[in-house]
Amino acid sequence: VGKLMIKLLHVEDDPDIREIAKLSLEFSGKFEFVQCASGPDALAKLAEFTPDVVLLDMMMPGMTGKETLARMRLLPHMAHVPAVFVTARAQVSEMDELRAIGAAEVISKPFDPMALGERVKKAMG
Amino acid sequence: MGLDAPVIVGQRLWDVLPTDQHSVLRAAIGGLPDRGRAEALHVGRQSLKPAVTPMRDGHHLMLVLRDITLDLAEEKLKEDFISTVSHELRSPMTSIKGSMGLLLSNAAGELPKPARALLDIAHRNAARLVLIINDILDLQKIVDGGMEFVAEEVDAAALVHEAIAASALYLQRIDLEMEVVGAQAPVLLLSDPNRIIQVLGNLLSNAAKFSKPHGKITVCIAQTAVCVTISVRDEGAGIPEIEQNKIFKRFADMTNSDRQKKGGSGLVLSICKAIVEKLGGSIGFESMQNVGTTFFVNIPRGMEGDSSASACVGGGDAVHHAG
Numbered sequence: 001v002g003k004l005m006i007k008l009l010h011v012e013d014d015p016d017i018r019e020i021a022k023l024s025l026e027f028s029g030k031f032e033f034v035q036c037a038s039g040p041d042a043l044a045k046l047a048e049f050t051p052d053v054v055l056l057d058m059m060m061p062g063m064t065g066k067e068t069l070a071r072m073r074l075l076p077h078m079a080h081v082p083a084v085f086v087t088a089r090a091q092v093s094e095m096d097e098l099r100a101i102g103a104a105e106v107i108s109k110p111f112d113p114m115a116l117g118e119r120v121k122k123a124m125g
Numbered sequence: 126m127g128l129d130a131p132v133i134v135g136q137r138l139w140d141v142l143p144t145d146q147h148s149v150l151r152a153a154i155g156g157l158p159d160r161g162r163a164e165a166l167h168v169g170r171q172s173l174k175p176a177v178t179p180m181r182d183g184h185h186l187m188l189v190l191r192d193i194t195l196d197l198a199e200e201k202l203k204e205d206f207i208s209t210v211s212h213e214l215r216s217p218m219t220s221i222k223g224s225m226g227l228l229l230s231n232a233a234g235e236l237p238k239p240a241r242a243l244l245d246i247a248h249r250n251a252a253r254l255v256l257i258i259n260d261i262l263d264l265q266k267i268v269d270g271g272m273e274f275v276a277e278e279v280d281a282a283a284l285v286h287e288a289i290a291a292s293a294l295y296l297q298r299i300d301l302e303m304e305v306v307g308a309q310a311p312v313l314l315l316s317d318p319n320r321i322i323q324v325l326g327n328l329l330s331n332a333a334k335f336s337k338p339h340g341k342i343t344v345c346i347a348q349t350a351v352c353v354t355i356s357v358r359d360e361g362a363g364i365p366e367i368e369q370n371k372i373f374k375r376f377a378d379m380t381n382s383d384r385q386k387k388g389g390s391g392l393v394l395s396i397c398k399a400i401v402e403k404l405g406g407s408i409g410f411e412s413m414q415n416v417g418t419t420f421f422v423n424i425p426r427g428m429e430g431d432s433s434a435s436a437c438v439g440g441g442d443a444v445h446h447a448g
Contacts, residue, residue, distance in 0.1 A: 017223070020219065020220055020224060020227065024223070024227065027227070110215060110221075110255055112226060113223040113227050114227070
């Protein structure tokens with residue numbers, strides 16, 4: 001009570017990784033979060049939930065993390081919400097590309113679950 | 126070349142070859158003594174490897190164009206396969222390593238001691254698997270040209286200290302003494318600092334892995350007008366003679382059970398070699414049984430293509446003992 005929680009939207013198609021992230025974020029105790037399995041689900045969720053930060057998987061079937069962010073940016077209340085990408089393709093060129101489209105941080109898979117919350121918090125500045 | 130014989134026979138090669146490929150052929154002819162390394166010509170969908178040989182009359186050249194289209198396609202397929210597999214492994218590894226990390230951090234409650242010990246083994250080996258995947262990807266990036274190399278003026282002495290600082294935690298944990306020789310004054314060169322640090326980090330961790338407990342690692346910097354040599358010496362058991370000729374080959378150290386126990390990916394030294402060669406330099410080692418091993422890298426002080434780059438390849442033996 002009285003502790004200010006960070007509102008986070010997590011988008012990840014892999015249910016196991018969603019579970020890991022859920023436990024990591026719960027363990028850090030600093031986040032109030034909603035998880036979605038796809039970009040379209042996340043966009044629908046934004047009608048009722050305005051996050052302080054978005055944690056996006058890059059490689060998702062249908063709509064990639066990059067495409068999801070582009071669609072989110074079109075929503076006035078999401079124009080400046082920091083986005084953190086999680087990617088298995090940790091090539092320098094891709095990381096640079098994601099930063100260029102406004103990623104506050106790019107976390108490569110596999111990530112350290114005990115440090116996930118801290119990395120997201122740090123990326124928010 | 127996708128052309129019928131009547132169209133091509135009797136024509137000058139320059140008239141048949143697309144104009145954008147003329148410079149490639151000119152380079153192949155110009156680089157006669159080095160013709161085995163000539164670049165491929167690309168005509169339509171075909172790739173042709175030129176081999177130019179002088180005729181006995183001293184006036185003519187014989188040009189053989191070998192169709193390597195299928196070879197390249199196979200190579201590309203193999204590279205794509207390795208890259209895709211490696212990337213696809215990262216996602217399940219996130220779940221496996223993440224679950225174990227959470228359990229070890231007591232996120233699901235206190236673990237019984239034997240369970241923690243077993244989980245620790247699994248977690249350590251999952252981390253090793255990630256290391257292998259990363260090394261495979263790194264090597265692949267170098268091979269297919271996906272790794273970027275940027276040349277800037279750097280101080281090799283500062284890079285040595287930076288690489289040691291990056292490995293400090295690891296080195297402290299296994300209680301090794303570290304000595305740096307010849308890095309008091311700046312040693313300037315034009316090269317890629319991040320790649321040099323990556324090579325040094327790999328050589329330091331390799332030296333640490335094969336050092337005896339409480340041993341010493343000595344890093345030495347020496348220079349000539351054209352070349353900077355950095356050596357990393359350990360006081361380990363040395364590399365057995367039978368393994369010395371394959372030490373830079375991929376997965377070389379996986380064939381030896383003692384080296385396998387050390388937990389490497391078997392790719393670290395081949396990555397070092399590939400990077401150093403991309404920087405225009407060379408890598409080598411000297412090893413004595415029960416005395417230790419010294420790995421040395423020679424890096425040209427100038428960029429690839431100028432005289433120092435070629436002077437540096439294989440030219441380190443004269444300087445690597447200096448300092």
